[in-house]
Structure formats: structure tokens, C-alpha cells
Amino acid sequence: SQQGEEDPQALSIQEGENATMNCSYKTSINNLQWYRQNSGRGLVHLILIRSNEREKHSGRLRVTLDTSKKSSSLLITASRAADTASYFCATVAGYQLIWGAGTKLIIKP
Amino acid sequence: DGGITQSPKYLFRKEGQNVTLSCEQNLNHDAMYWYRQDPGQGLRLIYYSQIVNDFQKGDIAEGYSVSREKKESFPLTVTSAQKNPTAFYLCASSKGASYNEQFFGPGTRLTVL
Numbered sequence: 001s002q003q004g005e006e007d008p009q010a011l012s013i014q015e016g017e018n019a020t021m022n023c024s025y026k027t028s029i030n031n032l033q034w035y036r037q038n039s040g041r042g043l044v045h046l047i048l049i050r051s052n053e054r055e056k057h058s059g060r061l062r063v064t065l066d067t068s069k070k071s072s073s074l075l076i077t078a079s080r081a082a083d084t085a086s087y088f089c090a091t092v093a094g095y096q097l098i099w100g101a102g103t104k105l106i107i108k109p
Numbered sequence: 110d111g112g113i114t115q116s117p118k119y120l121f122r123k124e125g126q127n128v129t130l131s132c133e134q135n136l137n138h139d140a141m142y143w144y145r146q147d148p149g150q151g152l153r154l155i156y157y158s159q160i161v162n163d164f165q166k167g168d169i170a171e172g173y174s175v176s177r178e179k180k181e182s183f184p185l186t187v188t189s190a191q192k193n194p195t196a197f198y199l200c201a202s203s204k205g206a207s208y209n210e211q212f213f214g215p216g217t218r219l220t221v222l
Binding site (some may be wrong): 030031033040041042043044045048088090092095096097099100101102 | 113115149150151152153154157159165167168197199201206208209210211212213214215216218
């Protein structure tokens with residue numbers, strides 16, 4: 001079962017530009033989490049935003065959550081080559097995290 | 110350093126063989142998880158365990174088995190009953206419930222020859 005869906009599926013931008021990825025989900029949530037995965041590696045947790053929060057920051061990352069629209073966005077400012085990765089949102093359904101298919105982000109030098 | 114280790118990194122299996130993927134954590138986490146990832150897709154939950162000697166099936170448990178005899182260890186066996194086992198397997202753990210942050214191992218890539 002797929003709860004979260006990221007948009008776009010792929011994004012290619014120039015280094016220094018901002019990157020925005022979106023996540024939509026279907027059911028009410030406890031929290032929503034964003035993770036990064038470098039090619040062929042495990043996932044790394046970026047940010048957790050709770051259902052009663054609207055915005056959260058961590059360094060160059062900004063996450064927003066709109067529970068009325070059942071959507072979240074991840075903004076990466078001043079992108080760097082090292083940001084090239086796949087980004088996944090995950091929402092809680094019962095005892096599980098339900099994952100979207102991810103956005104593949106490519107930062108061009 | 111605290112973290113999760115998975116071994117081996119690459120594994121090749123002949124059809125009809127069972128193979129066991131190792132997952133060890135020294136984070137003192139109660140909960141552990143096994144996910145399968147296919148190319149261009151998100152993660153799908155195979156099994157999870159919230160406490161020692163207890164585990165539950167996820168969405169795609171058929172053809173897989175697990176054990177949780179120690180807090181630190183959660184091995185996954187891919188049996189010959191799994192029809193299409195070639196995939197990237199990820200182990201994760203979390204402190205307490207699954208809606209907390211999950212920490213991932215580096216993954217094992219299994220290829221069936």
C-alpha cells in the first residue's frame with residue numbers, strides 16, 4: 001500500500017538553485033518524515049514534522065505540512081552537488097511507515 | 110560508533126536456495142525492520158519486530174522469514190518460496206514505535222542467478 005506520493009519523480013537543477021519536492025498522502029497522519037538516499041546506500045533521516053506543526057527548518061532544509069491538503073513539501077536552498085540523491089517522504093499508518101516512490105534530484109555543476 | 114550493519118553487501122543466490130541476510134544494531138533500539146526496495150520504487154515492509162522474541166508480518170512477508178532472539182540482531186532469510194527475490198534489502202531500527210525516526214543500514218543487494 002502506498003500512502004505518500006512524491007512529485008516530481010525526477011528533478012534536475014543547477015548548483016546553487018533551490019529544489020522543491022512535494023509529497024501527497026491519503027489518510028490522517030501522526031507525523032511525516034523526509035529521508036535522503038544516495039545511490040546504492042541506506043536512507044538517512046532528514047526531518048520529522050508532526051501533524052500539529054506547519055513548518056520546520058534544519059540547515060538548508062525547510063519542510064512544510066498542510067494537513068488540510070494532505071501534502072508536504074521539502075525545500076533545499078542553495079543546492080550543492082552533494083545533494084544529488086533520491087528523497088522520500090514517509091507517513092505513519094498504524095505501526096508502519098508507508099513510503100512514496102521518491103524524487104530523484106540531480107544537481108548539475 | 111553506534112549504528113546498523115548489514116552483511117554481506119552483495120549476495121548471489123542460485124534458484125532454490127535459501128539465504129540469510131544479517132542485520133546488527135548497537136543503538137539499543139527496541140524496534141527493527143526489514144524493507145525491500147526495487148528499482149525506482151519506495152520501500153516495502155517485509156517484517157518488523159518491536160521487541161525481542163516477537164515479530165509481525167509486513168506487506169510482503171510471503172517467502173521470507175525472520176527471528177529476533179537478541180535485541181541487537183534481526184536476520185532475514187529469503188527462502189526458495191520467494192518468487193522474485195532479486196532486490197535491494199534494507200534493515201532499519203527505531204527507538205520505540207515505528208513513527209519515530211528510523212536508522213538504516215547500508216543495505217544488501219541480492220541477485221538470483
